[in-house]
Amino acid sequence: MNNTKNALMVSIFAGMGQGKNHYTLASVNKQRELLSTIHKIDIGRRWNFQCLKDLEDQGYIRRKARYKKTSEGQPRRCSSMIVFTIKGLQYLAKKMVQGARRALNNTLRYVTGDDKRWPRLGDVLPANGESINQESWEWLQKTVTETASKFSL
Numbered sequence: 001m002n003n004t005k006n007a008l009m010v011s012i013f014a015g016m017g018q019g020k021n022h023y024t025l026a027s028v029n030k031q032r033e034l035l036s037t038i039h040k041i042d043i044g045r046r047w048n049f050q051c052l053k054d055l056e057d058q059g060y061i062r063r064k065a066r067y068k069k070t071s072e073g074q075p076r077r078c079s080s081m082i083v084f085t086i087k088g089l090q091y092l093a094k095k096m097v098q099g100a101r102r103a104l105n106n107t108l109r110y111v112t113g114d115d116k117r118w119p120r121l122g123d124v125l126p127a128n129g130e131s132i133n134q135e136s137w138e139w140l141q142k143t144v145t146e147t148a149s150k151f152s153l
Helices: 003-015 028-039 045-057 086-094 100-111 134-151
Strands: 061-069 075-084
Touching: 003 028, 003 045, 003 075, 003 086, 028 045, 045 061, 075 086, 075 100, 086 100, 086 134, 100 134
Parallel strands: none
Antiparallel strands: 061 075
């Protein structure tokens, strides 16, 4: 992964309030602005979209398209909701990004609870049949079990 994609992941994470929220609605323009101010990296819109696609293909993030209706009733595309997968949050935690471990725990707590909003557990697990390593799987099972036991009556 190149420096731009690393910086973009950190910028998206910053847009999540350092893990206080489980998703971000930051537009591509806002992402470019964060890259420019925080990391001193200036990129074009097209490269930003390509980096987002690459991060999604690698299983680090998931995007959900959003639409609003115009005054004429036509659908208009809005910025996507972006959520980190477990793999993406583990990557940030390995890079020692402040708050990444807490965000990982909060995300797991959120998706294993009774809340039915997006993202759900399937949205944060690896896509395309990609497996996670045995240590991560055991940690995930332990965390889900502990979280589920807190919700039992």
